[in-house]
Amino acid sequence: MSRPLRKLGFLTIGLFEEADPRAGHESTLDIIELGERLGFDSAWVRHRHLQFGISSPVAVLAAASQRTRRIELGAAVIPMGWENPLRLAEDLATVDILSGGRLNPGLSVGPPMHWDQVKDALYPDTADAEDFSHQRVRRLLDAVRGEPVTGFRGTEGFEVFSDRVQPHSPGLGRRLWYGAGSLGSARWAGENGMNLLTSSVVKAEESVDFAEIQLSHIRIFRAHHPDGDRARVSQGLVVIPTDSATAEQRAKYAEYAAKRTPRTTAPQGPARMMFAPDLVGTSAEIAERLHAHAAFREVDEVAFALPFTFEHADYVQILTDIATKLGPELGWSA
Secondary structure, three states: OOOOOOEEEEEEOOOOEOOEHHHHHHHHHHHHHHHHHHOOOEEEEOOOOOOOOOOOHHHHHHHHHOOOOOOEEEEEEEEHHHOOHHHHHHHHHHHHHHHOOOEEEEEEOOOOOOHHHHHHHHOOOOHHHOOOOHHHHHHHHHHHOOOOOOOOOEEEOOEEEOOOOOOOOOOHHHHOEEEEOOHHHHHHHHHOOOEEEEOOEEEOOOOOOHHHHHHHHHHHHHHOOOOHHHOOEEEOOEEEEOOOOOHHHHHHHHHHHHHHHHHHOOOEOOOOEEEOOOEEEOHHHHHHHHHOOOOHHHOOEEEEEOOOOOOHHHHHHHHHHHHHHHHHHOOOOO
């Protein structure tokens, strides 16, 4: 039996045109404002470097914090290989303060994508010494949670210095999420008291059934989290309800999902990555599939992902149907 859905969120990549990046960023902010009006509990943005998607989610969410009042604002996920943990902790705390405590930063580890091509630009002097392990996230956790980052505090002349990151936002440390795609990373997130973002891309380690893999991540995370079964998990899947879609939109959505379906049938590449099938159909049909999904039955929070390449009007239709039709089918109310 599925739990009634308690928190309904959505995730957008925030694409833009190279020649006119402002329009795409404004579209993303408009979508977040729409999400608040529709009653969504959270809006999340993806993170892309050297691509035509949001490269600075902290800046975009700072802007969104001034256009909204209630909706939680998340990043899914910030790849820590590109970040200095202390500086990022300052930025996150600042935006959290400005938002009134609504920020939900999601994090991941590992070397930056296309490492050999970007390392000389990103870390020209320290590439060989950089640590891309979980320790990089651990440094951020400690900084955000108020641990000392220097041995000096006090007054020097007219200036006052702190030994911990300022501003300090007390609740932010409880709203840090880890984007886990493997059993090991899910366990680490639990051991370190983070929240868990389950991915729509996972590593096939003990099964080739996506729902079973995602469920195993949730269970090992909670088994090692101080809060046990109460530890927060948000499920991420691509969900495209068609209740109010036009015939043209329904055809486009079906074609989009069909092109992506082959990669969901077996592990992909040497890393054996499994991709979740996109859920397309009426809200009643999608709800039936979700209620049968082993991992969905274990969670009461979701961040449904919007497809990458659709138009603004498509996102408006999809979000409206999720909030007004699919959400209630799953036991959620605004």
